[in-house]
Amino acid sequence: MNEIKTPRGGSNYQWVGKNTPRPDGVDKVTGRARYGDDMIVPGMLHGKILRSPHAHAKILSIDTSKAEALDGVKAVVTSADIPDHPMAQPPYPPIVNDFHDISRNVMAREKVLYDGHAVAAVAAISEEIARDAIKLIKVEYKVLQHILDPREAAQPDAVVLHEDLFTYGVEPKPTKPSNIFRVMHGERGDLNAGFAEADLVIEREFSSQPVHQGYIEPMACIATTSEDGAVELWTSTQGHFVQRTLLSKLLNMEMAKIRVTASEIGGGFGGKTTVYAEPLAIRLSQKTGRPVRMTMTRSEVFRATGPTVGSKTRIKVGMKKDGTITAGEAEIWYQAGAFKGSPIGRAVDTFFSPYTVANCKAAAYDVCVNRPKVAAYRAPGATMACYPMESVVNELAKELGLDPVEVRLKNAVKEGDESLMGTKHGRIGLVEVLEAVKEHPHYKAPLGDNEGRGFAVGYWLHGGGLSSAAVNLMDDGTLGVATGNPDIGGSRSSMRAMAAEELGVNVELLKPIIADTGSLGFSYLTAGSRTTYATGMAVVNATREVIDKLRALAAKKWDIPVEDVRWDAGQAIATDNYKDIKPLSLKELAGMATSMGGPVAGHSEINASGQGATFCAQLVDVEIDPDTGFTSTKRHTVFQDAGRAISPDYVEGQMQGGAVQGIGWALNEEYIYDDEARLQNTGFLDYRMPVASDVPMIDTVIIEVPNPNHPYGVRGVGEPPLVSAPAAVANAVENAIGQTMSDLPLSPPKILAALHAQAAGDD
Template sequence: MKVKTDFKYVGTRPIRPDGLDKVTGRAMYGADLNLQGMVYGHIVRSPHAHAVIKSIDFSEAMKLPGVLATMSAADLPEPGDKKIPGGEVDFELKAFSPIVMARGKVFFHAQSVAAVAATTASIAAAAAKLVKVEYDVLPHVLDIHEAARDDAPLLHEDVFTQGVDPVPTRPSNVSAEIELKMGDLDAGFAAADLVIERTYSVPMCHQGYIEPHACVAQFDENGKVEIWCCTQGAFMVRTLTAAVTGIELGKIKVTPSEIGGGFGGKTTIYIEPVAAILAQKCGRPVKIVMSREDVFRASGPVSSSETRVKIGVTKDGKITAMDTDIIMDSGAFSSSPLFPAVMFGTACYRCDNIRSSGREVLTNKPKVYAYRAPGAPQPILAVECVINEIAQQLQMDPIEFRQLNAVNEGDLPLFGVPFQAIGLQEILREAKKHPNYQVALGENQGRGVACAFWINAGMQSSATINVSEDGRVNVLTGNPDIGGSRASMALLTAEVLGIPVDTIRPAVVDTDSIAYSDLTGGSRTTLATGGAVIKAAEALVAELRKRAAALWGINVEEVDWIDGSAVARSGTGLETLNEARANDGHAPATAAKSLTLAQLAAQAGVTGGPLCAVASHNAHNAAPSFALNMCDVEVDKETGKVEILRYTCIQDAGKPCIRPTWKARCKAVLCRVSAGR
């Protein structure tokens, strides 16, 4: 495959189209929308980690002046065994509906139990305190090992361990088990001169996005619902809200606001169906804003995990066997990234004999959600620590040890798809010669090295490009811009159309205004949504050539598209104009007829109507990415305080659309590393 490497716009540093609004405070985030007649919802949350809900009494709350409506799970359809279509895998409605409103039982502290709507936020908060909920408190379990025991408090009567043959007859808090294998593990360990086995645990943490979840919902007389919210996926909100509320999907329109971070945590719904039902009941638009405390207590954190890693090596440093076993805490419902964890923990290293197993355990904690490369960091941390220990014991440089064992093009990882062109060896080479790796360490200082891997996703996206009468271009997509994607979409459009990037206005639009797009996550937006944008731009170029050909009365094959203009090849004596351009670096001779995008746009009315293009894309070409991080730290031996002295991040980033954004993202990762320590 020929790879395009010379770009005019991609890789440049445009002014971010969303930048000015964000720095001036004009940008509209989730909580910023106010509608005429809007009222406020407040959620009643469980004070218990595990309890049966005996009754909910709204009578006192309803007496408070200003209270307009109440709701609970009784206002939502029974989930039963209904499935929510989720692309490749369907989701169980019964794992989503209770997060919106607990039904019969609460499974974690601060789970939503009821809600009220009132004319002011403070009346709603006061009314929520007057809702009387009677509970039968049950014993709870928070620890993964305790939860996995047969005598542990059982969360769900209808959860049977998946992935076990034969299917168990007793329900269990162990919701899934997986094992993947390659080669002969025993033979691999038998061939090893050194075997190291260690267990590492990673605590639960929260994605910690700066913007709490917020939404406004409005119902009209025809039963159409409009929802404005901060989310990583407007279509996801539409799908899940329809499933949870029973409102017809086609009657729901979701408009994503600007988003103040998500990091995987805004890939689900919490408050949107509540606002929708309250709005339906009181006939007024309803706003719900979660507090920071609500976010921490009740929205999906990241799986805590424990990983046992056993690695065997020969004395000359070749890995002969890798055995990993991970236990992941999923909170109260199955949602952990167990499968990626089991697949990707060993992905950086070539080894013929690998076994990777894992279990997902349910505990009385909030249901977990994705967080940056979901499932990968937990096992990779454990594997990398063991790799470092092995290198140390073999008295080998940790980067050289990795160079000996790193995967190359053609190697088959545990997840079964051979690697194509990958850059791990190049990363290691750069790391080895990086100045930061040569710095001599002082007293109480140490240096750590770790590799990382993420698969990257493709999936479905769509894009629409509209050309206005003056030749300016709107690029519409359905993916909330969480890291600069609007600028990327503008650059990709500029590249294909050959027009300045500042004549392109990118926008993220509502679910009625664009075809379906999967949510922003899994590092898929630039690839898949960008792919849709490129397709749409290419379709637009084809249309523009047709229009020019019609105006000139020649065949479309005689028209090229060069630097934002249609150019007639006929009469130039050239086979292709691109050849001529390659020769002197410019668009061809003035003798050739040409029409700019703006000229074509101005005449669109007489050449076939408005200029626009729509494309959909299902990307299957996601390439995995690798990284190496090295960090020098100094330890204060008296207080134990660790200070980061140097941090170096080397990534196989492919071709960054926007160079400064890519750099900023590297820095953001480092901020999280240092904040999380």
């Protein structure tokens, strides 16, 4: 099932590309691993948040006196306790961290902007008392009209969430506030000429619903404040260094006074990349002088933290009879939620990027609506754009009688081509991925009654960026490998493998850890499929520094120039000029280090660049029950260029996990709101992610087209499988029922209605 294709003829690595027992495995299967809520500190208080029952309302007054008077309550905070900040001003970077917004998202100030918006928080000696106390807080609201649909919210006469928000990037500068924060564009070629050249043009509209990342562990943190003002924070996060930055700016504190430790993390998928309860726990801790723990319930996670965006899309694509895509035009509206900042740049970059479309144009709108501010979700912004494009390309191929994979091969981007947002590709593996699909038995396997096969390909430019690592050699020859990236997908194992490969020693001698913010240089989030690439580079650098120091130590011992000492298979070896010098092993050198100059360690702090695009294609077979509209996923194969799979088991796991999340996104997952925009399905019972029995064993084919910019050729693997999965599943449904479906999720009532409409049309 776990098939690996290495076009350049394999590798001779000892640890890279091998499956080894994961270093965090024992603690996780025994329950010893400590997650966010597992930390208990003496004297700790319990924090609870009062949340808005309204989707859009003005806060007229808040009276906390009764809560403060309740026995066992130690402190109450409201927006008055959170510093305000001016709005960020243009020019804006691609991702705007506007502390004006963050301050209001963690605690509503003038208005509440979504059902579940935090209004006040309490710290008490027990969770029970804290729960009782928040009910004693009286909030007077003036309920306002709410809006959820991004296209409606983008209309000039729509009710406006922020009176001080004016659309950026349009001329002339608007004089009226709007829910549209920004429009991003990409364009090349001559659109009219491109469509004129096409033999067939299809234009369609699509929509997708906001979906939740589905991490198992709810947000949880504990904050402690010392008398000297220093804060220690333990939290379940994808990036404790980013937490420190955000908290320091938000709360006007010196960075060095905030030390953040990342707990073990029970999933994040992009959802744990910002702050929610952490600043409230810190303020409650500062007010009381006691540690304060805050753990969200599942319902709070659903109501008040960021899922990904819902979307509306209009797309038009032209194709020639030979399969050449001549032109494409797309517009997409993203529900940013209560505050600006949906991943629209990725939408613009995603639509046409797998293909060398000469003439194309894309526009994406970032629209505020009365839902929680979106957070990242595994390839943020790409999935909702991939689905309409792949759907239309499949329809064009079908109408023109062309093979869907051949059509992609005909238009596939290669080295030297550019994405719509201007990324010039180095060596990329789209053609290799598509060839692997064609060769796979799944591609031509026969289908049964009521079954359909779907295909889609997705593009993702993974991250690089800021990473730090330290490798510490101990006297007995064992080593610590410290990075600043919480391990979500098996990164400790991969870091260890790369360091062991460099050193030429057994992985078991290396202990990988996640260091706190006081112990290491800055490390950006574990997100953007960047960790094995960027942090892996830092680990390799730090390990090489250790090796250089060991070579120098051996040279000193042997009294020869360091240039005459090489490192191989875990030993310092003198060059052939010194025939009678016996090599010194890592262990021997470690034992003599302290007496011959001092401890040996290496460290590296980098801004990694040179990351490349990853392509992932998926084949999916579904069976539809024509009487109920129920979709059963029968077979699913994921094909992905991993560059180099450092830990193949975990690459396979990433591909399978992304595929499963895509199945859920395509078929059943959605946030269901009532007429008052109150969320109705605030738990996993009615927020229908797939359960184990809903999915087949997901087959994987790992294609290895190494990225020459990484010492081991790594490409980011976590996000790409979710880019194309919903498109492939939706396409399979379309082929099973013989009609196009344009509104995710394709839940049984929608499929049944489509079948009934079809039957009525046939009569």
